[in-house]
Amino acid sequence: MSDSPPEPAIMLRDVGLTLAGNAGPVDILHGITLDVARGEALGLVGPSGSGKSSLLMVMAGLEPPGRGSVTALGRDLGALSEDGRALFRRDHMGVVFQSFHLIPTLTALENVALPLELAHVGDAMSRARGELAAVGLAHRTGHYPAQLSGGEQGRVALARAAATRPELLLADEPTGSLDAASGQAVMDLLFDLRARHGATLVLVTHSPELAARCDRVVRIEDGRIVP
Secondary structure: OOOOOOOOOEEEEEEEEEEEEOOEEEEEEEEEEEEEOOOOEEEEEOOOOOOHHHHHHHHOOOOOOOEEEEEEOOEEHHHOOHHHHHHHHHHHEEEEOOOOOOOOOOOHHHHHHHHHHHOOOOOHHHHHHHHHHHOOOHHHOOOOHHHOOHHHHHHHHHHHHHOOOOOEEEEEOOOOOOOHHHHHHHHHHHHHHHHHHOOEEEEEOOOHHHHHOOOEEEEEEOOEEEO
16 A cells, blocks of 8 residues: 655645725635645745735744634644744744845844844854855855845845745745846745755745746635636
């Protein structure tokens, strides 16, 4: 008898999300059911306002769903407290936002080392230097975000996300605010980091070129998965 297939890295079952708006509650996601296989690179595409980024936030445990369940690496995120979800992200996820969210008062090296220090990794600074070198920024370790170009900030954000060797790598429009050349460089680095660490990648993008590099593409419209 053959072994059963491994459990997906992420499982969503009938996920719904409603957020407060100026004119009242707004339904963002409607009955999303989706599996992401371990090691898969999944692209989430669709028009602006379709719910792609909200879906990614739900997968990351940053936005608890109003209904349904979210399981990541076998853990029911809904059963965890807010602190518990934060610890789970620290230990298992790397998240890259379009605006990068670098801490302006920390150098590139300190930004990358921060999640390692929070995880009590003994060689945090050494590993952070290695991750910055891997994205071509060994010469920029002492620079602050304001002293870096947009493309360099994107590379710091990728290095920070990869530093903890995450099993799940979630990226929300990582090339959306960059020029073509910088976006291509960040795109290449993103998939290189995914390959280097064997992570499962979920990527929100408007770029057909970036989506084409994923193993599978799921389209979201009006908060629903469409064929």
